[in-house]
Amino acid sequence: MTRSNRPVVAVDLGGTKYIAAVIGPGGKVLSRVYCPTLSHEGPAKIIERLVTSVNQAVKKAGLKLRDTGGVGVAVAGIIDIKRGLITEAPNLPRWRNILLRDLLKDEFKIPVFVLNDASAAALGEHRLGAGRGLDNLIYMTVSTGIGGGMIINGELYNGTDGSAAEVGHMIIQVDGPLCHCGQYGCLEAMASGTAIARMAEERLRSGWMSMLSRMVKKGKPNITAEDVAAAAVKGDALASQVIDDAAAYLGVGMANLVNLFNPQMIVVGGGVSAMGERLLRPARKSLKLHAFKLPAGTVRVVRSALGADSGLMGAAIYARQQAGGKP
């Protein structure tokens, strides 16, 4: 077995949880370990636990690290891909200028490759998911935040440094609400799960009637995007309008991407996309309203096929590619 056809270790590190897994060619999951990220603990402790989890996953697969082709790590951050450096990570407190690749390489003594988590998900969906065989696609993850990845001419496009496709931090309302990243009016501040919850809370506070008001009365301090989605499905007017508004903004972001990239497909993943057509139908309508006819007529907007695994699969594919093997 050449190094390139060996199983690889894949890690998907998000703000809430991380997954370490061993993945064979074709995306076969040989083992998998889930852990909470506990992001408040900061990079040193998280990396320590991550190393332990990787070793557990490898052991669970009945392998040793040196039997694998390498480690692919997908991280929710702005990554200098050539140096394997996390420059900043809005959802991982204190991850600034962390040379993650070298830190892990020193531990594992095998090749380590680091990339953005949504870029990894784009790669996963392109090779094993909804966008197989396409030339140009954009992946968007809509969850607490909004991330993105791009496939251009059949390959992952990382940009000059590795930070391309930050679709959530495209500004669509210059004087809009404050975003987690410090800017105002980012798509993320207007259409993410965080934005959905905020919009619902604002309207509740201004006195709208809603089944969500009862939840507040019961002492629940924070409404989640899931609460709003559930209420919308039950026909609640406030919740329905919040979802429609968020979907309309999402469609504006998609229209911008369509006018800029003219892709064949936009694949939507992430927790908020679990709503499915309740989110995508109004988003598509808004997209068609805001983009030029030609590219709007071409693009298909579909849900992710790999779901929560797209980033993990992409991390594995990326590690295998970088280690010189076949995807």
Added chain:
Amino acid sequence: MTRSNRPVVAVDLGGTKYIAAVIGPGGKVLSRVYCPTLSHEGPAKIIERLVTSVNQAVKKAGLKLRDTGGVGVAVAGIIDIKRGLITEAPNLPRWRNILLRDLLKDEFKIPVFVLNDASAAALGEHRLGAGRGLDNLIYMTVSTGIGGGMIINGELYNGTDGSAAEVGHMIIQVDGPLCHCGQYGCLEAMASGTAIARMAEERLRSGWMSMLSRMVKKGKPNITAEDVAAAAVKGDALASQVIDDAAAYLGVGMANLVNLFNPQMIVVGGGVSAMGERLLRPARKSLKLHAFKLPAGTVRVVRSALGADSGLMGAAIYARQQAGGKP
């Protein structure tokens, strides 16, 4: 002389004027004919005059059409590049579903290739201008409208249909001013020459003091972006603030592009960019404020090197590429 090394005919068709030229390898201009577009006359008459101008340019170069390698036509419109079809063109009234390539092919009996004018300019700047040898760059033209073109991995990126890089119709203010294209809050509606003139007129009407007020009193019905730029250079407060505001919006558009593409360079052309650093300095400042540090630190924002010729050069390069020759 093989077909691919012959001179080619290049046409740059804009809303105000068009140019037909014969261009040798390396960008040598052998002849050139300028004409006003007279866009109100509609497609049939414009195409008729365009054919005459091409024949004039070829004659002026001492050639016959069949001695050239083909015709490259850069058009300010949304173009289905595979079919050579102008689907719509905000600055060319009644250009809807015009099969320009086939119409010209029937006339000229040699290969004809049609592409977007700002995409052509991106190609021109990449091969002969400010961005030679780079992997990733974005060209933006800021004039009456705002157009764009992208070089990705060293090649012109046209998207699935040929309509990619419509940077002027990226929405940066969902509830912003009406754009020529029918949408609200496009970059073009907030940072183009048209937007600069509109912002100055709005502020004059609301009673601001300015050296531009005197121009209005003299019966001049419309302020132009050139007037505003000239007044700003003379230190006029209203004009200076309008230019700063437009540049700040331009910087927001650039920041979005930088967060999405992580390019090495943004090349700025078009009439409004003749202001040079008076526009680019505040635009760069706004870019750095609104984009992530990593890609904002990488990108260089420079003026076009080919000026008004970038589209024409790109049309020639594109025709030569498509005809199978070397750029």
